[in-house]
Amino acid sequence: MTNAPLLQVRNLRVEFGRRTAVHDVNFDLFAAEAVGLVGESGAGKSTVARALLRLLSPEQGSVELGGVDLLKCPPAEMRAQRRDLQIVFQDPLASLNPRMTVGDAIAEPLVIFEPQLTAAARRGKVAAMLERVGLTADMASRYPHEFSGGQCQRIGIARAVVLKPNLLVCDEAVSSLDVSIQGQIINLLLDLQQEMGMAILFISHNLAVVRHLSHRVLVMYLGKLVEVASCEALFAAPVHPYTRALLAAVPRIPPVADAPAPLPDRTLAADSITHGCAFRDRCPYALPLCESSDPPLLEITAGRWVACHRSHETLNPLSYAE
Amino acid sequence: MVATLSIDDLNVSFAHRTGRLEAVAGASLRIEPQECVGVVGESGSGKTQLFLAAMGLLTRQAQVSGSIRFAGNELLGAKAAVLNRVRGSKLTMIFQDPMASLTPHLRIGTQLAEVLVYHSGLSWKEGRSAAARMLDSVRIPDATRRLSQYPYELSGGMRQRVMLAMSLLCKPDLLIADEPTTALDVTLQAQIMELLRAARGETGMALALISHDLGVIAALADRILVMYAGRIVENAAAPELLRRPRHPYTAELLKCVPSLSGPRLARMPTLAGQPPQPGEALQACAFAPRCPRAAARCRVERPALGGAPMSQVACHFPL
Amino acid sequence: MSASADDAIRRLRASPAAVFAFLIIVAVVIIALFGPWLNPNNTQTLDWLHVAAAPTLQSAHWFGTDRLGRDLYARTLAGARVSIAIGLVASTISILVGVGYGAIAGYIGGRTDHLMMRIIEILSGLPLIFFVIFLTVIFGRSESLLFISIGAVGWLTMARIVRGQTLSIRQQEFIAAAVAGGAGTGRIIAKHVVPNVIGPVIVYATLTVPQIILFESFLSFLGLGIQEPGASLGSLIAEGVGEMEAAPWMLLVPGSFLAVLLLCLNIFGDGLRDALDVKEA
Numbered sequence: 001m002t003n004a005p006l007l008q009v010r011n012l013r014v015e016f017g018r019r020t021a022v023h024d025v026n027f028d029l030f031a032a033e034a035v036g037l038v039g040e041s042g043a044g045k046s047t048v049a050r051a052l053l054r055l056l057s058p059e060q061g062s063v064e065l066g067g068v069d070l071l072k073c074p075p076a077e078m079r080a081q082r083r084d085l086q087i088v089f090q091d092p093l094a095s096l097n098p099r100m101t102v103g104d105a106i107a108e109p110l111v112i113f114e115p116q117l118t119a120a121a122r123r124g125k126v127a128a129m130l131e132r133v134g135l136t137a138d139m140a141s142r143y144p145h146e147f148s149g150g151q152c153q154r155i156g157i158a159r160a161v162v163l164k165p166n167l168l169v170c171d172e173a174v175s176s177l178d179v180s181i182q183g184q185i186i187n188l189l190l191d192l193q194q195e196m197g198m199a200i201l202f203i204s205h206n207l208a209v210v211r212h213l214s215h216r217v218l219v220m221y222l223g224k225l226v227e228v229a230s231c232e233a234l235f236a237a238p239v240h241p242y243t244r245a246l247l248a249a250v251p252r253i254p255p256v257a258d259a260p261a262p263l264p265d266r267t268l269a270a271d272s273i274t275h276g277c278a279f280r281d282r283c284p285y286a287l288p289l290c291e292s293s294d295p296p297l298l299e300i301t302a303g304r305w306v307a308c309h310r311s312h313e314t315l316n317p318l319s320y321a322e
Numbered sequence: 323m324v325a326t327l328s329i330d331d332l333n334v335s336f337a338h339r340t341g342r343l344e345a346v347a348g349a350s351l352r353i354e355p356q357e358c359v360g361v362v363g364e365s366g367s368g369k370t371q372l373f374l375a376a377m378g379l380l381t382r383q384a385q386v387s388g389s390i391r392f393a394g395n396e397l398l399g400a401k402a403a404v405l406n407r408v409r410g411s412k413l414t415m416i417f418q419d420p421m422a423s424l425t426p427h428l429r430i431g432t433q434l435a436e437v438l439v440y441h442s443g444l445s446w447k448e449g450r451s452a453a454a455r456m457l458d459s460v461r462i463p464d465a466t467r468r469l470s471q472y473p474y475e476l477s478g479g480m481r482q483r484v485m486l487a488m489s490l491l492c493k494p495d496l497l498i499a500d501e502p503t504t505a506l507d508v509t510l511q512a513q514i515m516e517l518l519r520a521a522r523g524e525t526g527m528a529l530a531l532i533s534h535d536l537g538v539i540a541a542l543a544d545r546i547l548v549m550y551a552g553r554i555v556e557n558a559a560a561p562e563l564l565r566r567p568r569h570p571y572t573a574e575l576l577k578c579v580p581s582l583s584g585p586r587l588a589r590m591p592t593l594a595g596q597p598p599q600p601g602e603a604l605q606a607c608a609f610a611p612r613c614p615r616a617a618a619r620c621r622v623e624r625p626a627l628g629g630a631p632m633s634q635v636a637c638h639f640p641l
Numbered sequence: 642m643s644a645s646a647d648d649a650i651r652r653l654r655a656s657p658a659a660v661f662a663f664l665i666i667v668a669v670v671i672i673a674l675f676g677p678w679l680n681p682n683n684t685q686t687l688d689w690l691h692v693a694a695a696p697t698l699q700s701a702h703w704f705g706t707d708r709l710g711r712d713l714y715a716r717t718l719a720g721a722r723v724s725i726a727i728g729l730v731a732s733t734i735s736i737l738v739g740v741g742y743g744a745i746a747g748y749i750g751g752r753t754d755h756l757m758m759r760i761i762e763i764l765s766g767l768p769l770i771f772f773v774i775f776l777t778v779i780f781g782r783s784e785s786l787l788f789i790s791i792g793a794v795g796w797l798t799m800a801r802i803v804r805g806q807t808l809s810i811r812q813q814e815f816i817a818a819a820v821a822g823g824a825g826t827g828r829i830i831a832k833h834v835v836p837n838v839i840g841p842v843i844v845y846a847t848l849t850v851p852q853i854i855l856f857e858s859f860l861s862f863l864g865l866g867i868q869e870p871g872a873s874l875g876s877l878i879a880e881g882v883g884e885m886e887a888a889p890w891m892l893l894v895p896g897s898f899l900a901v902l903l904l905c906l907n908i909f910g911d912g913l914r915d916a917l918d919v920k921e922a
Contacts, residue, residue, distance in 0.1 A: 040507035040508065040509060040510075041478075041507055050817075053821050055817050055820060055821060079823045079825060080823075082821065082822065082823035083823060086821065086822070087818070087821045089814050089817070089818060091814055094813060094814040094815065095814040095815050095817075095818045096815055096818070097815045097819070097832075097833050097836070097837070098815075098837065099836040099837055099839075100832070100833075100836070108819070108822055108824065108832075109822050109823060112822065112823045112824060112825075112828070113823060148365075148596055148599070149365070150596055151596075156818070159818075159822065178364035178365055178534065178596075178597065179364065179534060179536075179575065179578050179579055180364060180574065180575060180578050180592070180593035180596075180597070181593075181596060182578070182580075182590070183578050183580075183590035183591055183592035183593070184590075184592045184593075184594075186590045187589050187590050187592060190588075190589065205507060205508065206580075207508070207582060208579070208580035208581055208582050209580050211580065211582060211586060212580050212586055212587050212590055231586070232586070235582065235586075245509065246508060246509065247582065249508045249509045249511070249512040250508055250537065250582055251511075251512075251515070251535075251537030251538055251540060251541045252537065252540075252581070252582065252583060253536055253537055253540045253564055253576065253579060253581065254540060254561065254564050254565065255540045255541045259512075259541070261516075262509060262512035262513040262515075262516050263509040263512070263513075265461075265463070265479070265480075265513075267463075
């Protein structure tokens with residue numbers, strides 16, 4: 001991995017009316033790495049994805065891709081940058097224009113960014129792309145509704161990678177697919193990633209999937225990053241109480257004999273989240289300090305960032321009662 | 323002992339422009355009192371249609387044949403009046419999307435009390451206080467205030483709990499839960515699973531848990547049914563099925579579920595191909611195209627569900 | 642063709658009323674266009690021998706003649722041609738202008754949308770009749786003026802409908818996908834928005850054609866539209882009203898033509914909406 005990050009996100013803040021969906025998020029992405037972004041609904045993961053692609057306008061912050069701040073550059077420049085930054089959405093069928101053939105959908109980025117290609121050359125690339133994602137070239141003339149969910153997702157991926165972008169954002173890309181199909185799509189993404197040297201930002205609420213796919217993991221809670229770690233480290237020894245609760249809540253096969261009690265509901269009003277730790281109402285380890293002071297995201301060991309006042313304690317697991 | 327739910331040779335099909343679509347074919351199962359049966363399947367497995375048939379909730383275009391008996395009484399073809407005595411009181415169902423199941427313009431209290439007024443003959447006042455107690459037991463804080471709220475004022479997790487409360491009000495003998503946690507976050511899912519466990523413990527009701535999530539089923543089920551392309555392909559006690567599945571589909575499905583505890587894999591295990599679209603003509607075993615053990619016989623002859631009552635499998639070459 | 646079009650056509654075929662109405666419309670159009678060849682009389686020849694003659698198949702005047710001896714068959718068909726032409730031209734204008742206007746306003750949104758909608762509201766506020774009278778006074782009566790004035794107001798509701806459809810399409814994920822893919826606004830409107838609003842556009846266009854025809858007939862009836870020596874179903878009806886007692890066919894023939902045309906267009910439009918709506922839902 002190179003040292004200079006491919007993507008640098010700083011101080012990202014997105015508000016919807018009075019609700020702050022993303023608070024002051026900072027992270028880097030490096031070339032050719034797969035990063036998982038996990039969290040539950042309301043965490044702001046999809047909002048981050050859309051902010052990165054400037055599909056919405058953040059209140060503040062910068063997203064630098066190769067030195068260009070995507071949030072501040074003029075629209076024409078942004079469109080040019082989109083060549084390197086693509087996205088695959090959650091609902092495979094909804095992300096395809098129902099009145100456009102699949103071939104036209106995949107060809108569209110070529111039409112926009114490589115206008116010098118002849119129609120025949122485009123068709124050739126579309127056919128190659130369809131084959132690459134596990135479909136057949138003759139499907140180019142069909143319409144999205146003729147395909148299954150998994151096939152539609154392959155088409156969405158084909159469209160997203162036809163220009164070989166540097167970064168591919170997958171926003172819950174496998175969440176609506178059957179379990180037996182998920183593996184196929186994930187393997188496809190892994191293969192494409194290695195072939196094209198793409199970075200992938202894989203957003204999911206499914207921790208087990210993220211575990212197998214990512215080099216690094218970012219955990220979000222209510223709009224803030226609460227933990228960043230290498231995949232191995234996070235799943236072997238999660239530090240932030242939310243990450244631990246999240247991992248504990250996933251049902252195992254075969255079932256664990258003494259599953260811990262489920263995390264209680266949120267009781268904080270939305271506007272109380274802005275001061276103090278957003279997780280304090282559900283955290284079994286909360287201190288009065290957590291009410292008054294929002295813990296900053298600090299690097300506690302190399303490559304491991306945690307936003308918790310008690311993070312230093314978890315390095316010695318015995319100080320926590322399980 | 324009379325089974326709580328006894329389904330025999332159930333077929334559900336729908337008219338389609340190219341013929342008939344079979345959603346469920348030849349399904350037979352029994353749910354004993356107090357038992358929790360998990361029903362696992364992917365798209366096109368027919369698991370939801372099977373239980374919609376039991377509740378009489380299929381659309382008018384559906385053609386149903388076979389027998390569905392609840393506590394010995396035949397439900398298929400029963401008059402609406404007979405069905406309505408049982409549905410909502412002793413045989414209840416909760417669905418994946420609570421927002422779609424709660425009437426948006428009626429207050430929660432009204433919707434809950436209505437169940438008791440209609441089925442148990444309570445007065446509205448008694449109904450409301452029973453509703454408040456039930457909301458408490460499903461751990462909705464501030465129950466009395468919630469009674470006068472509308473569904474849109476509640477979060478997804480809370481609506482699911484309201485739906486659960488509604489289904490438990492008349493102490494049902496069987497609760498059918500169709501993907502009750504699929505739309506919920508994993509922490510909320512854990513809460514709902516805990517509530518289902520507690521409700522079973524308290525009232526001893528039977529539970530039919532339908533899900534594509536094997537983890538959820540593993541946590542709650544005594545027995546697991548696996549469905550594929552409209553048929554039941556395996557039926558076994560949960561620990562047995564999870565440890566030593568006999569049907570190749572079950573085995574492959576278990577392998578495909580990414581785990582948090584095993585070793586990290588460089589590639590995800592996959593099952594090639596995709597589940598058959600409803601309506602694809604299936605003469606042979608529906609799983610044969612994807613089965614690593616398929617032989618010539620599988621492509622010609624459909625295996626029947628056979629074996630001991632607690633360990634059935636529909637396969638010519640079970641594991 | 643995408644299957645939604647296939648489905649819609651199949652559903653349409655399954656509705657006997659819509660099919661029947663469609664066939665009658667086609668029949669009327671064919672008769673209006675090719676009918677004159679069956680009967681040699683033209684609209685202007687004055688046949689003094691058969692003034693105000695009743696319709697009869699024996700004579701050359703199948704629909705009879707009017708007060709001046711002109712063949713009613715020829716005149717009615719000429720009138721039908723005018724009505725159909727106006728219906729087609731005005732709906733084409735309303736589609737071309739209305740769809741473009743509505744899609745742009747709906748997609749761009751913000752102040753552009755506000756401005757564009759205010760313009761529509763102002764134009765809608767003008768009473769149509771006074772507008773036409775006003776134009777007639779200034780520019781004098783002419784057929785082209787009629788076409789222009791009807792077309793000029795026909796697009797307003799189409800624009801509103803398309804804007805509404807665009808607003809809901811704009812939220813859909815494939816639009817975000819197109820934006821993320823680098824498509825510019827023009828491309829998105831042309832390739833992603835417009836093809837997906839075609840359904841309601843077709844339905845509405847089919848239902849406005851009878852409204853336009855009726856409006857033109859009404860204008861001609863009032864003496865504002867097509868006048869002598871030209872014929873329009875409306876002006877023929879106006880003449881016929883005057884002769885109602887003496888020569889009722891002068892009213893009944895153009896009147897029934899108009900009524901049948903409008904009825905069938907409305908039935909067909911309803912059937913089309915039902916056929917397309919089921920898919921949209």
